[in-house]
Amino acid sequence: MRVAFVANEVGIGLWRNFSMTISVVIVTAVSLFFFGSGLLFQRQVDLLEEYTYNNIEVSMFLCGAQSDEPSCAGGEVTAEQKAAIEADLAGPELSPYVEEWLFESKQEAYDRFVQQFEGSAIVESVTVDLLPESYRVRMVDPQESDVVVAYFSGRAGVEQVEDQQQLLAGLFGFLNGARWFAWVFAGVLLAAAVLLVATTIRLAAFNRRRETGIMRLVGASKFFIQLPFMLEGIIAASIGALIASLGLLAAVQGVIVPYLQRQIRVTPYIDTSDVFAVTPGLFLLGILLAGIASLITLQRYLKV
């Protein structure tokens, strides 16, 4: 009797307040979607960080025929200069820091370039000669790449020493900014969702003041009187969480998997399993916020 009765009351409430229910669903859906995006963004940044951390290198580009750096005044790098660099990399000073290194010839650099920009017009304009020879140095601890950078910068025959970590710092800065934006945006929308749930519950309580008045007089418990209202908020928020989850799934399934993962294979990407990992959090947050909002509202507007 109890369950059927409460379910019936909830159904009536949701239906009577149909437009408000829909707006609660929409606002919760959008805010939780952005909140979930923030979480997925976080996961993507983590993935990227982990991947680059493991693959990070110091690239030492050697002087070519056209290089105009001061350290390239002697023209193209000589075999002696290369031998000296290799000796230093293996020497007692640097070897504790260097995990491994390899030499990339002009042809290898060209092959890699072609592979990376396959199908792009830029490939046509680049010839083997234009690309520099380089050493790729992988560090034992990527944080200590400064050592290698400082050691070789400005040495004759070395055009430029490039620390990928520095390059990526800008990218991570951008990604962190985007993630914060998603969260702040989600926060504002979640606040709107909470207020909307509160208003909806208040309206529902007002619409049913006759029923609740009688319930109070015949001695229904506070819990029993308030439960249908709380459930209304929670059900609407849950539907919102469901829509947000489906939206995230569609975004990952429809954009990241078919497009980014196939077209730009530079780093690993999040996939649907990450969405499923985030989904329970969205439901929990939605239900928690709706529950708290209704509890506070009922405390104020539904005297028992």
Place this chain on the structure above:
Amino acid sequence: MIRFDNVSKAYKTTQRPALDEVSINIDRGEFVFLVGSSGSGKSTFLRLVLKEERATGGDVHVAGRDLARLASWKVPGLRRQIGVVFQDFRLLPTKSVFENVAFALQVIGKPRHVIERTVPEVLQLVGLDGKEGRRPDELSGGEQQRVAIARAFVNRPAILLADEPTGNLDPVTSIGIMKLLDRINKTGTTIVMATHDQDLVDQMRKRVIQLDDGHIVRDQARGVYGSGA
């Protein structure tokens, strides 16, 4: 059953207390009329019994409970022992007669078989058998009040409070309602009825408590409405 010891009730917005040091005892099974002009404190009296309000002074005891010490989560338990009837019936317009009465049992969690047994019984008691399926707007005022009384009585409360139950009804219908309340009183239920209906009070010859300006000015067994007799 109901005992007030020096009970006062002051509202924040007015200076004069609504009830001022009222002491009264109403025993189990009594039928009491509460009379007095508007604003004399009748409604405050009823609200204190229901613990809709807290007394600002003195002790209120209802059905063996000291209301000042009653935890708020126990208030529903108190109200299950008290039925209430109002001048404006307060029925749910979208529910049938049966559903209106059943509602009072549903919301306190009574199982279906209990509801299906007790609701027809009480509808028969109030003389509404055969009208279970009607909506409140298909009933006369007297019939609507009978539904309200059925709802108040269906859980067999020890006390029935009636706040001007005949205020919206014509004299003939009012007498019918009074007879019904008398019949309920004969089952052992204590009845406190606030009213302005002079004829009814004079006719019934029950205990009359008269309030004036928050004071009890008369408490008379087998009394009449006016202070004369």
